[in-house]
Amino acid sequence: MNEVDSGSGTPDAVEVAADAVRRLTAAILESRVRGVATPDVSEKISVLADRLEAVAAHPRECVTGKIGTHEGALQRSPVSGPKNPVAIPLRFEQCDDGSSLAHTEFPRQYQGPPGLVHGGVSGLVLDVAMAVANSxxxxxxxxxxxTLRYLRPTPLYTEVTVRGRHVRVEGRKTWSQGTLEVDGETTVVCDGLFITKELAL
Ligand SMILES: CCCCC/C=C\C/C=C\C/C=C\C/C=C\CCCC(=O)SCCNC(=O)CCNC(=O)[C@H](O)C(C)(C)COP(=O)(O)OP(=O)(O)OC[C@H]1O[C@@H](n2cnc3c(N)ncnc32)[C@H](O)[C@@H]1OP(=O)(O)O
Structure with missing residues (x-):
């Protein structure tokens, strides 16, 4: 089993900052934080945002700028990217049979119904799990x-196993399947159709 390269091993300054922002995001959503989210704390966070925004590229430049490599894409992905504060981030492994595998717990910011993972987030994660297997x-x-089938609720803060595998190919079409599992039970199944295309990274 090989780890898919989505990180550098030792986190760099961007990865440390991304992780801090993730923790901040989860904490901000906690109702008990409201008492300490004083204007002073909020002001400090805003100052940092202003400082980074002042030197960041214009959003339009970011989206048209090349990522460069598949590894770069994985490092900035909204699912697996240690450099992306929005990412969980998931660390995928490639199994000997070609399938992808990851284990994670979904924190508060991915909540849909109270205490449960949002169904769209499950779809996002499974899309990438299948893409890693296809790749x-x-x-x-x-x-x-x-096509997503939600068989059982997927709880937050509980170990979830994420799997992706490709099922069959025909010309440019690849059919794949992804699953989320909790305690050995499948909670979500996703069937995907992918069209082979050269991605301009
Ligand atoms: C984070 C970024 C990562 C980037 C990847 C990087 C690295 C990879 C490494 C590791 C992998 C890890 C991570 C990857 C992470 C995430 C993956 C992200 C996946 C996405 O998030 S991706 C965004 C959402 N996605 C789109 O944005 C697609 C928009 N769309 C199009 O770009 C075109 O629509 C296209 C290309 C689909 C087809 O266009 P086209 O002109 O090339 O081909 P054409 O239309 O001729 O279709 C050819 C044959 O497919 C059939 N066909 C087409 N569409 C169909 C459909 N919907 N249902 C049923 N059949 C369909 C036709 O019926 C025909 O079939 P037939 O040959 O039998 O006639």
Missing amino acids: AAGRAGVTAEM
């Missing part, structure tokens, strides 16, 4: 369709 099979492409 390992030399079938990188874009998602054309996803």
Whole structure:
């Protein structure tokens, strides 16, 4: 089993900052924080945001700028990216049979119904799990369709196993499947259709 390269091992300053922002995001959502989120704390956070924003590229430049490599894409991905504060982040492994595997706990910021993972977030995660498996099979492409079946609720702050595997191919089409599991029971199944396409990274 090989770890998919989504990080540098030792976190760099950006990864440390991204992790701090993640913790801040989860904490801000906690109702007990309201008492300490005084104007002083809020002001300090805003000052930091202003400082970084002043030197950051304009958003339009970011989205048209090249990522460079698949590893770069994984490091900035909203699912697996240690450099992306929005990411959980998931660390995928590639199993000997070509499937992708990750273990995680979803924190508060991914909540849908009270105490449960938002269904759209499950879809996001499974899209990437399937993409990682497709990529390992030399079938990188874009998602054309996803069908999600929510069989059981997926709780927050509980170990979730994420799997992706490619099922069959036909020309440019790749059919794949992803699952979330909790305590050995499948909570979400996703069937995806991907179309092979060269991605301009
Ligand atoms: C974070 C970024 C990562 C980037 C990846 C980097 C690295 C990879 C490494 C590791 C992997 C790890 C992470 C990857 C992470 C995330 C993956 C992100 C996945 C996405 O988030 S991706 C965004 C959402 N996705 C789109 O933004 C697609 C928009 N769309 C299009 O770009 C076109 O629409 C396209 C290309 C789909 C087709 O266009 P086209 O012109 O190339 O081809 P055409 O239309 O001829 O279709 C050819 C044959 O597919 C059939 N077909 C087409 N669409 C169909 C559908 N919906 N249902 C059923 N069949 C369909 C036709 O019916 C025909 O079939 P037939 O040959 O039998 O006639």
